Amino acid sequence: MDGDQLWPAHPHPYRGELLSSWLVRVAHANGLKVQTFCRLTFGNDRQVWNRDIDRLAPAWLVETMSARTGTPLQRAWQTTLLSYRCKLFEHANIAGQLRWILPLKMYHRKRLGHGIQFCPRCLAEDAEPYFRLAWRVAFYTYCPKHDCMLLDRCPQCGQGVAYHRIELGHPDITSTAPLSNCWSCGFDYRQAEVEPIDRWSECTFQSWTKALRLVDHGAPSSTRFDYGKLAVLHQAAKLLLSGSANRRLAGYVAERTGQESQTTVVGRLAIESCDVAKRHWALGLAWWLVGRWPSRIRMAWQLHALRYNWLLRDFKAAPDWYQAFVVTLRCSTTGTGLQSHNSCIHRRIRNKCQIR
Template structure:
């Protein structure tokens, strides 16, 4: 790999600056257009800015930016989303789905999704406007400093952010409206407190949960993600939110459920903010408040663990003692009565009809279905 000579303009990354933002500031300082800058130094195919470089973090670009600006390679890497590995998630998946990383929907030079969030007040306050790395992750829905919900699109034309196509980093690429002019919504104090906790967990690598501590932050965020799943979609969602809403802290109910094809990463900052308001209440009183709400909503172990391939111990410890409901098994008498009813009201007794009346196949087999098949002529439909 060829070494890159020092750039004519060598800015260090600003606090929590995103790689793409740092690159765009460097190009502007050298009076170069973003595509000219990346082509001059990397000549990559496809061009660097037609990819999500913050997520993919190409080694040649990270190394080149470190060499060109004269900063340590480790510091350059921390401008990428991969720098969250070990604190927000276990390992970074640069190609497929990555939990908590908000997609920007790269298609050639365009950005078709709204994964680049921003705080209008931060951009207005910045002496040198730039994009923060935290604005690309779904745990961020508010600005703790300014106590407002983040924005994710142009306040005038509604287009997504594509700073590499803008005349200035803090302006809309299409209509050149100033992003700092976006109208902000005041954030819920509980969500501000929750996000401050998230930021500490990412920084320290561990998190406070109820009266205890989760010693590896990615396990904590797995638990948070499952709580978001329970409050965002599923047939028990409404009952769960109603159970949470009985308490004075949960005063704002989130809107409609997340579409199955999407996920928390595809919600607007405002929608995520409202979902986090529910999750905040569950986490403050963990695990008692969660167990209480789940029991009221009929969320037992099978649903509480739904779709979880990797279950954090702190979540298991809450679910397994208190949300285990002994499975119901029909008695021999109930099975006989059900078959007798079907035999009287149907020409034939079909197995699927029997299952609908008294339980699933496993329950029936455990009760010695063969005996009843021989006795009552149950037909396997």
């Protein structure tokens, strides 16, 4: 396994494939178990699986994958979640939550979270099952191709997806078990029943599906899309999932839309930490609320379902159009006239420029 030559088997990444999924497939294609392959390739000193390699891939890993599979380096980097930088999140912090990216909650080599989702139908249609970048995105709660909910855990044993563990503790299992097998109980995710999505508001689901398609194949290529909309959606989801805002706002939106209210959130719950069902619920309400911008959110404010000062709370880098709207609410609240409202906007923008 020494040298810079191509590995005997050197599959390239599939469209939208995650680095971790690609790496496990490469190991299997070479007839080796993942842990053995990584030890032989990267040495004992370079640990691969004690980190979230899709989120924070070390350069040596990506460069080796590129060189020894004959994949262009840029393409190899596209298998990491950095593809979404400056689109779904601003900076790739080493610690801390990345906006919209589901965490794996690493604990040594174990993963305690449910940060890798999947669509059983997509896996069943693959010539060789593989896991997608988009399935790590928090608003990606359903498959736009199959109109069904994603799963974020094994339906048989409840464990999260961890295909790098497929052969651990199973010396008798061949190294070519497909990635769609549960590492814990062996259940084949492709056999899982799927739940069709309930498109309770057609225009809400149209916007949502458009956003899913945008991140579908990894690096979003469209520059025309206003990613600020997704930042605003994130803020709305945050309000729907936090303490007092949850009770008032979620109750209001649920009533208006005929959805369940689930107004029992205590404290703050990050959307990225919720299971897929809870995220789907909160995001449905959030998409509805920011739809027909800004009439619905203004109505919610007029009916006292939200306070204007919630709208910018802990919201870094809010888009200008959103900040301007919040200022209009504040000016209405304080009863200031149009002239002072305009100077509010100018002051806000000027302050922002100075901060930058």
